[in-house]
Amino acid sequence: MVAPPAATGQVLLTAEGVSKAFGGAQALRDVSVTIRPGVVHGFVGANGAGKSTLIRILAGVHHPDSGSIHLDGQEVHITTPLVASQLGLAFIHQEMSIIPGWDVLRNMALGMPYRTRAGIIDWKATRVRAAAVAKRVGIHFSLDTLIDDLSTADKWLVMIARALMQDARLIAMDEPTASLSPQESNRLHEIIRELTAAGTAVIFVSHRLAEVSELCEDVTVFKDGRVVRSAVNERLSSHELVQAIVGRRMELTQRPEPPTSVGDVVLDARHVSDGRMVKDVSLQVRAGEVVGLGGLVGSGRTEFARLLYGAERMRSGDVALPDGAVRFAEPADAVAMGLGMVPEERRSQGVFLDKSIDFNINLASLNSLRVSRFVPWLKLGVGRRRAERLIKEVGIKTRGAGQPVGSLSGGNQQKVALARWLAEDRKVLILDEPSRGVDVGARAEIHNLIRELAARGAAVLVVSSDNEELVALCDRVVVMADGHVCGEVVGDDVTIQAILALSFSRAHHPKEVA
Numbered sequence: 001m002v003a004p005p006a007a008t009g010q011v012l013l014t015a016e017g018v019s020k021a022f023g024g025a026q027a028l029r030d031v032s033v034t035i036r037p038g039v040v041h042g043f044v045g046a047n048g049a050g051k052s053t054l055i056r057i058l059a060g061v062h063h064p065d066s067g068s069i070h071l072d073g074q075e076v077h078i079t080t081p082l083v084a085s086q087l088g089l090a091f092i093h094q095e096m097s098i099i100p101g102w103d104v105l106r107n108m109a110l111g112m113p114y115r116t117r118a119g120i121i122d123w124k125a126t127r128v129r130a131a132a133v134a135k136r137v138g139i140h141f142s143l144d145t146l147i148d149d150l151s152t153a154d155k156w157l158v159m160i161a162r163a164l165m166q167d168a169r170l171i172a173m174d175e176p177t178a179s180l181s182p183q184e185s186n187r188l189h190e191i192i193r194e195l196t197a198a199g200t201a202v203i204f205v206s207h208r209l210a211e212v213s214e215l216c217e218d219v220t221v222f223k224d225g226r227v228v229r230s231a232v233n234e235r236l237s238s239h240e241l242v243q244a245i246v247g248r249r250m251e252l253t254q255r256p257e258p259p260t261s262v263g264d265v266v267l268d269a270r271h272v273s274d275g276r277m278v279k280d281v282s283l284q285v286r287a288g289e290v291v292g293l294g295g296l297v298g299s300g301r302t303e304f305a306r307l308l309y310g311a312e313r314m315r316s317g318d319v320a321l322p323d324g325a326v327r328f329a330e331p332a333d334a335v336a337m338g339l340g341m342v343p344e345e346r347r348s349q350g351v352f353l354d355k356s357i358d359f360n361i362n363l364a365s366l367n368s369l370r371v372s373r374f375v376p377w378l379k380l381g382v383g384r385r386r387a388e389r390l391i392k393e394v395g396i397k398t399r400g401a402g403q404p405v406g407s408l409s410g411g412n413q414q415k416v417a418l419a420r421w422l423a424e425d426r427k428v429l430i431l432d433e434p435s436r437g438v439d440v441g442a443r444a445e446i447h448n449l450i451r452e453l454a455a456r457g458a459a460v461l462v463v464s465s466d467n468e469e470l471v472a473l474c475d476r477v478v479v480m481a482d483g484h485v486c487g488e489v490v491g492d493d494v495t496i497q498a499i500l501a502l503s504f505s506r507a508h509h510p511k512e513v514a
């Protein structure tokens with residue numbers, strides 16, 4: 001197959017007829033893509049469709065089984081990440097390659113040929129260049145700031161600055177906005193527009209189809225390792241993108257049916273504070289209810305959820321479950337008491353990457369697999385069948401239950417983190433960003449599963465920065481700002497506008513002294 005011709009202008013890079021298999025799994029089949037200079041090119045597709053695999057091939061991390069790559073019309077063999085970098089190709093992934101403990105300057109300079117004077121790194125010259133690049137991407141903090149002290153959005157800026165330090169001609173960004181607030185995403189979009197205006201090509205991977213539609217002039221849609229649509233100089237609407245990705249029309253944001261029966265309060269948090277980010281928060285969730293917790297980044301939502309399941313210590317306040325007041329020292333205690341949780345940081349807190357899907361799914365419900373209370377054996381066959389059933393129900397794209405979670409695509413790892421809590425009925429589920437990185441079709445499936453769990457009597461608290469998700473999923477949404485609960489919307493009043501209005505409601509109040 002020949003790369004689709006760019007309708008207008010020049011061509012920077014083409015991949016032609018690229019195929020790649022991992023073991024028995026065909027990740028890419030005869031894929032062709034054309035990247036134009038100065039253009040934002042969106043890569044979209046379901047989880048496991050092959051987007052990251054193509055990017056890793058361009059980055060020199062994987063090698064194609066067949067096919068070719070041309071840069072400026074010349075065939076190139078990107079055998080290692082160093083070759084990619086020398087060719088002017090830069091890559092920024094979700095799990096950013098920042099060096100903790102280093103300052104911004106050293107993180108920006110990483111990977112570029114250091115300027116040396118008499119064999120010693122010339123930090124003075126490096127700093128001058130870094131300062132110019134930092135200004136270009138709108139870095140407003142000192143280059144001496146410790147990288148660990150930056151927000152995710154600011155770390156992205158540092159990564160973009162690093163790419164520019166290397167004079168990158170193409171920057172591929174894998175889900176850059178997945179962890180950013182709408183405001184931070186808008187700022188990143190502006191920077192991307194400036195980069196492309198100056199001639200840099202950008203590959204932009206995202207499951208947020210509205211932003212792809214707005215930002216990307218060219219789009220490639222992947223499905224099951226193939227390209228199913230290449231749009232050149234043509235903006236596809238969100239609906240057109242959904243149709244290409246899932247192969248059918250789908251409503252994007254619909255309110256859920258109201259619950260048929262809501263029971264007693266199951267999770268009762270009163271006056272919870274951590275002395276820092278969470279200030280006197282009270283919230284109740286009843287059996288059968290899906291309650292959303294919204295607010296801007298930094299509002300204290302995630303911190304509050306982490307206090308509830310024992311990942312952080314409460315300074316004051318009470319949390320009660322039906323069996324009485326609880327104060328968990330660690331998440332394992334919460335799990336033993338019938339809580340389930342999907343933490344925000346999936347890769348570091350949610351799943352064991354080197355272990356199989358089977359192991360990860362059954363991890364929280366090992367007790368139910370014991371042959372008897374007195375025998376330390378497990379009914380492994382039961383566990384395996386349970387894992388296989390859930391793989392089907394949640395739609396995890398895999399070769400089988402024995403596959404290590406680390407070799408799944410990002411969105412499929414998230415599905416495993418969620419499936420663990422579907423293995424057994426949980427009284428309370430706390431889900432932080434449950435569909436981050438999950439494709440549009442699977443997202444709807446995950447939402448259905450969460451609603452089903454609630455219908456079976458679970459009390460569900462969903463923390464999300466994605467207001468569309470809160471509208472599509474929750475019966476009621478509590479909004480936090482500045483560490484406080486600043487309001488609540490219920491039923492038909494749950495709209496994106498109402499959540500946003502509440503999120504900003506404290507913005508003009510003077511900050512309290514904690």
Ligand SMILES: Nc1ncnc2c1ncn2[C@@H]1O[C@H](COP(=O)(O)OP(=O)(O)OP(=O)(O)O)[C@@H](O)[C@H]1O
Nearest residue numbers: 022027047048049050051052053407408409410411
């Ligand atoms: N290192 C690997 N070993 C085995 N299989 C792999 C490896 N990397 C990717 N795969 C498989 O290749 C397929 C394509 O995965 P890829 O990561 O490219 O998908 P993706 O479109 O980026 O998905 P997502 O949106 O979830 O990030 C998946 O089935 C995945 O399990």
